[in-house]
Amino acid sequence: MTAAQDVLETVFGYPSFRGQQEQIVDRLIAGGDAVVLMPTGGGKSLCYQIPALVRPGTGIVVSPLIALMHDQVQALRLAGVRAEYLNSTQSSEERDRVASDYRAGLVDLLYVAPERLALDSTRSLLSSAPVSLIAIDEAHCVSQWGHDFRPDYLALGELGRIWPDVPRVALTATATRATHADITERLGLQGAEHFVADFDRPNIQYRIAPKNEVRSQLKELIEAQRSPTGEPVAGIVYALSRKRVEQTAEYLNANGITALPYHAGLDAAVRENTQSRFLREEGIVVVATIAFGMGIDKPDVRFVAHIDLPKSVESYYQETGRAGRDGQPALAWLAYGLNDVVQQRRMIEQSEGSEAHRRAQSMHLDAMLALCESVTCRRQQILRYFGQESGPCGNCDVCLNPPETWDGTVAAQKLLSTVVRLDRERGQAFGAGHLIDILRGAETERIRSQRHDELATYGIGADLTAVQWRGVVRQLLAAGLIASRGEYGVLGLSPLSAEVLSGDRVVLLRKDTMEAAPRARKAAAAVADLAEHDRPLFESLRQWRAGQAKEQGIPAYMVFTDATLRELSSRRPATLDALDGVSGIGASKRERYGQELLAVVAGAASERNAPERG
Template identity: 65%
Template sequence: MTDQYEVLRTVFGYDEFRGDQAEIVAQVIGGGDAVVLMPTGGGKSLCYQVPALVRDGCAVVVSPLIALMADQVGALRQLGVRAAYLNSTQAPEDRADVERRFLAGELDLIYVAPERLSGQYTRDLLSRGQLSLVAIDEAHCVSQWGHDFRPDYLALGELAELWPDVPRIALTATATRRTHEEITERLHLQRARHFVSSFDRPNITYRIEPKKQANKQLLDFVRTEGVVDGEPATGIVYALSRKSVESIAAFLSSNGINALPYHAGLDKRLREDTLHRFLREDGIVVVATIAFGMGIDKPDVRFVAHVDLPKSVEGYYQETGRAGRDGLPSVAWMAYGLADVVQQQRLIQMSDGDAAHRRSQSEHLNAMLALCETASCRRQRLLRYFDQESGPCGNCDTCLNPPSTWDGTVPAQKLMATIWRLDREYRQHYGAGHLIDILRGVDNKRMDQLGHKNLSTYGIGDDLDANTWSSVVRQLLASGYLETRGEYGQYYLTEAGVPVMHGKVPQLFREDARGPARTRRPKAAVATVDLSDEDKDLFEALRRWRTSVAKEAAIPPYTVLSNKALEGIAQTRPTSDEQLLSVNGIGEAKLERYGEAILDVIETFTAA
């Protein structure tokens, strides 16, 4: 095939490219390099899959996602694309067969992990065949200052010299300006064209609330917004530690939620089974560490929840971006508290790396805190982090339920004066709990033993309850006026905080919302609101057929046909192969494989 539009139509079943896709595809087909920043669900894969089918030879796709390669390749084979992968999960005879097919020119795309591509054997093998292009997926992994650094990605810069005439395309959904620059430098893509799409995901509602009883808050959220038309929705819950993952999954399961744990410490077979169930079944909630989710193409994840504070805005954006890839309403929910901040800062102090690296991690965390504590539109602040300006979105908690604000100048002075006096009079520093006890005049044995009742600030904050004081501490921390140090998260004034203590910088604090802002979600989120009741019934019949086909073939249902393709069929009710081909998402391979069965489903439904 020599025309990208023919490939798009006949293989992928689409009439036109979206956004920058056409320009990116033309750049790579013409032999040029490209750096692509595009949000999750924006169609990054087409940017290298289409050129791979237009240019002569086989495309090499570098991906860190060994656990997903089989599904990625399986989805392409469903389209009639000659795809394969090389990784450590294969038997030697299977790897040998893939190598033979590659050298014989029988493959269009081959997926490899970065650590395999850094080996001389694989490089020699690929150099003996004809390469059409090299696609480096999840390219942010090359950045040592980013949120998901993978050392094996550093060696990928050598590919520019190894195959100088082969175009390269680096793609990611998550990159600040600094990470973008590092991708360009480390992968030797200074001569590439750069394509930066909008980072906005308007179908996602962002909600963040103070952590009080995290498990109960999560359960309430899943029960109210993890349900679509009365049926459990698919979701992901992220927790920081393996122990938390297991306890939360057990708690949700004991309360009737179909929840499964996933972390690196579990048996490999159990992890694979969990991943396969998540991809193939509806209504599964996976509770996981951040090791889970990258590269997952499942389109109908309705919510992503965080019960611990993410390390960075980039990580938060990428993780929440796994919701709503189908463009339908979805929710990103998080509960966080002061303990999360202390824990993250302790991890930063204990981390490997020099002072500059720890400082960079602290900057990432501070930006995340600012997002949590903002009284303005969350989406606005999130996009601004990626150098993109926007107006208020009307679809985050602070827009749907604007928080009240209050003058916190005097409470800020009281708190900071307590920290300053403890340092000056006792050469001591304490965590938030003890500071709040001093301010509220708590009378206990520890206060007597330490002599802190003698502080001039003892009891001067008894007009505020402990939760409000916690909010004051969080917001001063988020603004950079306080910092924590040491294993137990002792509080210190920063240089910027001194004028605040002296009342020279007024403080306007957000008041914690009394109740959550519910998402503006259509009643039926599994189908578009444009479907009539009768069309929805046909849509459900098509979904049942798709589930049966996917189960028999042991593949994820969305790789058979997407929801949008099923909706198109339900609306147009084609009666011939030619009419089926006019539905977005149905190409020639899908028509040949499923066309007759789809027409039978329509005929049976119509006759009933």
């Protein structure tokens, strides 16, 4: 047995490596550099944790979020690994203790933030003892093309010069070819071996719906995500603004759904409490801005919902990847409307930075809009964005309910003609709402006062409803066939509008299905793949785990994951030796929890075999 395989089994309790893990581990143990692109839930952490334990010295892990450090260190300690972190939440006495242990060679893995690593005092400390490897997690933060650029990451390119003989590994869950190349360049990893895993998350079902009373849609969606036993499940709802976060959380709570707001404007203690409750309690929904999530390692998040349009496919994929990390069925749902397109375009126009930066943002948005308006498999488009080809998945909304298309050329010409006439005849420009009123022949005060009922296009679009016209405008904006301009999002011609007006371009549009909310299939509970007679034992093990988690003040999954409890329920071990080979039970956890696990299994067996009483 190799040293890596031994650590995998005895420390982490896994019988075998998954995917490319073994090749990455071997590369780092041999002293080589690596760049790893692996989706959320793919097992990136083991790729650097195992080499750090095999090689002499301490593994240094650069991590962007304090919450992530804290959780990973807790989980490692439960597995018997001597893990520590250095960050601003510690007292000076705690940091001194960690420094002393590090110098004495008593630390296997040390987690630090990029900001702290930039300090001369930290680099001096790290140079005082052998370093086994350097892992840079969430490496997309170093790239200007990534979705979460952080300037502090730029200094990490110096690490190769400071520790030239120490292997380095950069890891991220989402990166396009441009981001991948940028990570390699900025971190000085030109000689690294590159490992690009399969980006597909087949357990996640992708659904994108047109907005129609989005809060009501969201409520119905969450209510549909209960487990087969009727219990609420954990989920994350992403919104663009702090105000929207708070209003949505308030609405959900008023409708019987336990929802907690999370954004950067809240007090640090409130954010910490929200994150703690989400990790430790069942059925909590967090409504958040993108400030929440990167450090969340909760495996049983059953849905991620977006009620505002993400800025890029990378952001979307990173955020939806927080669902279903345990491999069980999960849902990624996005509600998207005309105002999203106008707002995102306006934000790009008003953003600071160079023209090249704004062009890059526009390209990201165009790809996101193309995904939203797609009439082909969502998963195919997402994977193609990351350079991976696949066939139709059969498990997204487009595959399950193929959308109808219709020839929207005449409708587009009517809309564009109205824009032209207002501009040329009156020197005016308006937003979508007023243009739709003109086309539908509405009798509003604004139309009367502006004498827009005298326009040749007044009333020529009465064959479509206002909702249908908003769908037309949204799709034309997404395709670049009409333009949104200025602070108020008024509509004007784009470089492609002339082709539509002249009839040289056919405009095919998708028919929006405007039901209140697509009823998603119910999230599968952890017991779904268990035999009926094993389910009572599984529930007993869950109750035991909940007690352990509460006693230790840690999330339940840190004790054991649902996958481990399922395996225990089906195998029903009767001795400590029989616990060997159960996924997720390493030597430390066997010693700590083994006897109690056996007692729970034995108790369930006694209850099952007890004679029935009249």
